Amino acid sequence: MEGYTTANFQVAENFRIKYLGTKGIVKSMMAEMKNIPAEKRKEFGQVMNDFKVFAEAKYETLKEINSNQQSGSGIQMDLSLPGDSLIPGSRHPITLMRNRIVSIFQRLGFSVADGPEIEDDWHNFTALNISEHHPARDMQDTFYIQGHNSNSTEWLLRTHTSNVQIREMEKTRQPDGKAKLPIRIICPGRVFRNETVSARSHCFFHQVEGLYIDENVSFADLKQTLYFFAQEMYGKDIKPRFRPSYFPFTEPSAEMDITCFICGGKGCRICKQTGWVEILGCGMVHPKVLENCGIDSNKYTGFAFGMGIERPAMLLYGVNDIRLFSENDVRFLRQFTSVT
């Protein structure tokens, strides 16, 4: 700062010496007055005076810039300099996608719930009816955390957002042992799996989990809710299809497909010529899962579903490599500036 103001002071001083000093231009021009023919002298004096006033004003301005900078106000007086262009920020495409999914369910009365990414075995597996030797444990290659198994609790990075189902169901337990229901939640979050990173899969990605538990919740409620969601998300023209599937925590279980929103069901590269794309897994909450959380499975029923965020984001935004989502390359992120 010191050097900067000194330099500016020097600019003002140099200007003064050059134009207004005792040997400066104004003085030496004035000295020419005697050589000017008498009839032109008045005009010459006028011009010289204007010039002197102009030079004095300019000198005052230069001094002012200097003192502003010295007092720290930092005012830039050269208004002809081009301004700094502002690069607008943008939301991350995963955030955009998550917000879209969440807002559709919020309109149906679901509220957002959150759960830990570092989880214990009970909430990620056991309470979800995935017992110790259940093959489903191998379906989701798990990152275990070493050195955290105090009280013989095994800690891990959650492999899905289904852990939040358990935590929310456990929260409904009242002091008298009964559960306070209904539950109607949506839980977006990050999950981790020990997978080789490639263009199509990553060791961490995002899911959205949904859970609705009350008296008389049926499979028809599940189908209608998810059909409404798919239409809001992918367009009114899509058709749904529910295929029987297997998840340990739901019975019956299904996978939901919709007619391909790229080709409209005719068959294309995205839907591998089938006309259908899978969008989520779902089912009726298994009675054992309800009982594990202290909810009377004779009185209450519910449905649950889970979907990934990266895959639909890749399809909708035309992203061909999942790694782009986590590399923070601004050339990629800036492309979403105008997406809401």
Ligand code: DAH
């Ligand atoms: N947790 C499953 C997964 O990670 C997704 C899922 C399927 C969640 C069915 C659910 C469900 O709640 O009912 O692949």
